[in-house]
Amino acid sequence: MDLDVVGIGVPCVDLLFNIDHLPDKDESLPIQEYSYQGGGKVATALVTLARLGEQTGFIGKVGNDKFGKFVTKDFKEHGVDTIHLKYEKAGKTPFSVVLSDQKTSGRNILYNKGELETLNYSEIDLDYIKQADFLHMAYPRKLEYEILKEIENEDITTIFDADFFETAIIDLLPFINVLITSQEFAEGYGESLDNELDKFEDILLKLSQEGPEIVVITMGKEGSLIYYENEVFHQEVFSVETKDTTGAGDVYHGAFIYGLLNNKSIKETAKIASAVSAIKTTVIGGRAGIPTAGDLNYFLKNNAVRITDKKQRIKNYRNNFHIGSELK
Numbered sequence: 523m524d525l526d527v528v529g530i531g532v533p534c535v536d537l538l539f540n541i542d543h544l545p546d547k548d549e550s551l552p553i554q555e556y557s558y559q560g561g562g563k564v565a566t567a568l569v570t571l572a573r574l575g576e577q578t579g580f581i582g583k584v585g586n587d588k589f590g591k592f593v594t595k596d597f598k599e600h601g602v603d604t605i606h607l608k609y610e611k612a613g614k615t616p617f618s619v620v621l622s623d624q625k626t627s628g629r630n631i632l633y634n635k636g637e638l639e640t641l642n643y644s645e646i647d648l649d650y651i652k653q654a655d656f657l658h659m660a661y662p663r664k665l666e667y668e669i670l671k672e673i674e675n676e677d678i679t680t681i682f683d684a685d686f687f688e689t690a691i692i693d694l695l696p697f698i699n700v701l702i703t704s705q706e707f708a709e710g711y712g713e714s715l716d717n718e719l720d721k722f723e724d725i726l727l728k729l730s731q732e733g734p735e736i737v738v739i740t741m742g743k744e745g746s747l748i749y750y751e752n753e754v755f756h757q758e759v760f761s762v763e764t765k766d767t768t769g770a771g772d773v774y775h776g777a778f779i780y781g782l783l784n785n786k787s788i789k790e791t792a793k794i795a796s797a798v799s800a801i802k803t804t805v806i807g808g809r810a811g812i813p814t815a816g817d818l819n820y821f822l823k824n825n826a827v828r829i830t831d832k833k834q835r836i837k838n839y840r841n842n843f844h845i846g847s848e849l850k
């Protein structure tokens with residue numbers, strides 16, 4: 523199988539509740555909408571790519587439980603290859619409870635890390651990775667470091683999702699081609715330096731000197747800043763009716779890779795990533811609102827949201843909340 527993108531990560535399940543506002547002490551609130559969707563940084567990025575028409579494969583672990591079976595089912599329904607998704611018999615798949623509120627369009631997350639053994643290098647099929655054009659990662663573990671060193675001379679573009687600042691990520695940067703960070707990571711990195719850089723433009727430049735050719739800082743409603751070939755530019759967010767920002771960053775990563783895969787310029791790629799992420803936020807959860815390539819083109823042309831099979835996707839994910847016999 524020829525794959526465009528292989529990802530290594532930790533998949534999970536999101537139990538999502540949309541409410542009017544976050545409750546005060548002892549307050550009871552009605553649930554406006556609920557859903558049950560697959561989650562995880564790399565996992566959702568790969569689903570985004572698959573939804574946009576690319577061939578993807580995931581490497582990771584789940585428990586041999588209902589959540590693990592749902593993760594697999596959701597991957598397969600989107601066409602993500604799961605041949606290297608491993609099942610741990612006594613393991614428990616991670617899950618999150620996500621509260622998104624209509625008042626602020628924000629979300630609050632309660633998470634359970636699950637109980638799974640960390641993947642080790644001996645479990646990785648390097649030939650599976652080497653067949654792909656892109657490798658997407660999000661964790662600065664020993665495993666990722668060993669893989670990056672091994673494929674250093676391969677013709678594979680490496681992407682890293684740096685969400686929270688960890689010094690271990692710095693060791694990976696010489697092997698990373700595209701670094702997409704959160705504002706929180708960028709601020710932490712700036713503070714970690716002796717001169718405590720506080721300007722994002724300077725932080726982008728400094729990060730690029732560590733190895734990556736492209737560096738992005740995503741800043742929520744403020745859009746994103748992108749460094750490439752000694753130029754820094756700003757990509758604004760698109761104005762849409764936001765319902766839930768869960769997974770918006772993960773979707774941004776997937777869409778950014780999509781732009782690069784399709785030989786778009788960096789500015790076009792940033793625009794595509796921002797657009798796909800914005801469309802996603804109009805629907806509860808990280809996956810139900812991901813557009814197809816046709817939906818993306820329609821949005822860029824008409825500045826209007828269209829999501830293929832939207833009602834059916836919302837219904838399917840909502841029905842998944844009541845775990846059926848197919849997951850037993």
